[in-house]
Amino acid sequence: MVREALSKLGLHDVSVDLGMVEIRQDLTDEQLQQLKERLLLIGLQLLDDKxxxxxxxxxxxxxxxxxxxxxxxxxxxxxxxxxxxxxxxxxxxxxxxxxxxxxxxxxxxxxxxxxxxxxxxxxxxxxxxxxxxxxxxxxxxxxxxxxxxxxxxxxxxxxxxxxxxxxxxxxx
Known part of the structure; x- marks a missing residue:
């Protein structure tokens, strides 16, 4: 589901593990917001603070x-x-x-x-x-x-x- 959300935004993952996703490129603020919204739709939350x-x-x-x-x-x-x-x-x-x-x-x-x-x-x-x-x-x-x-x-x-x-x- 996470890979599909990334794919729909044109983003490509390097790895997807429990609670962690690594992607190839840096995200723009707009892409980051879109990713947060897509993940929320599938019941997941993007954690971006350490x-x-x-x-x-x-x-x-x-x-x-x-x-x-x-x-x-x-x-x-x-x-x-x-x-x-x-x-x-x-x-x-x-x-x-x-x-x-x-x-x-x-x-x-x-x-x-x-x-x-x-x-x-x-x-x-x-x-x-x-x-x-x-x-x-x-x-x-x-x-x-x-x-x-x-x-x-x-x-x-x-x-x-x-x-x-x-x-x-x-x-x-």
Whole structure:
């Protein structure tokens, strides 16, 4: 969809990745405005300031870490994100908190809870296996955090699985 929007404006991409597009030529102000409008029509937003781009990179790193990697990174998440993005973690944490109004840790917890919900609904792993998979120190820690965020115990949530809907990741 992004390539099609670029093509309609006569622009040619060099690469299109999750959250990033590289194009061959510089854009005029008019082309930039037209691109923003076309992307909005398909539900996307052009981020052209460095802080917004950095926030998106942090969010993408967290979503990948929590939802798309089978094993939690061996190093702590702050080192992992810092190394992945090439910035000091304190700087990343400060920018993220200023822009999002929550800490990176809070954002990770929200995503981990969404992943727990998903795994509970699949009903393939025990709570012990889920807590290990998502790097919780214990089942008790996972259960307490789950209840604090959702208001429900994981066991009760699992019983309600047909009635309770998960939150879309982009809305977390």
């Amino acid at each position: 802080r917004s781009i950095l926030i998106e990179k942090i969010k993408n790193a967290i979503v990948t870490m929590v939802h798309h990697i089978d094993e939690w990174p061996k190093e702590n998440y702050s080192k992992h994100i810092s190394k992945l993005l090439g910035y000091d973690y304190t700087y990343l944490a400060n920018v993220f908190s200023e822009v999002k109004g929550m800490t990176i840790q809070q954002f990770i917890i929200l995503h981990k809870i969404e992943k727990v919900k998903e795994l509970l609904l699949y009903d393939e792993l025990s709570l012990t296996e889920i807590s290990y998979k998502l790097d919780y120190s214990s089942v008790s820690h996972l259960s307490n955090q789950f209840k604090r965020i959702t208001g429900l115990t994981p066991t009760f949530y699992k019983k309600l699985k047909h009635q309770k809907k998960r939150i879309a990741l982009e809305n977390v």
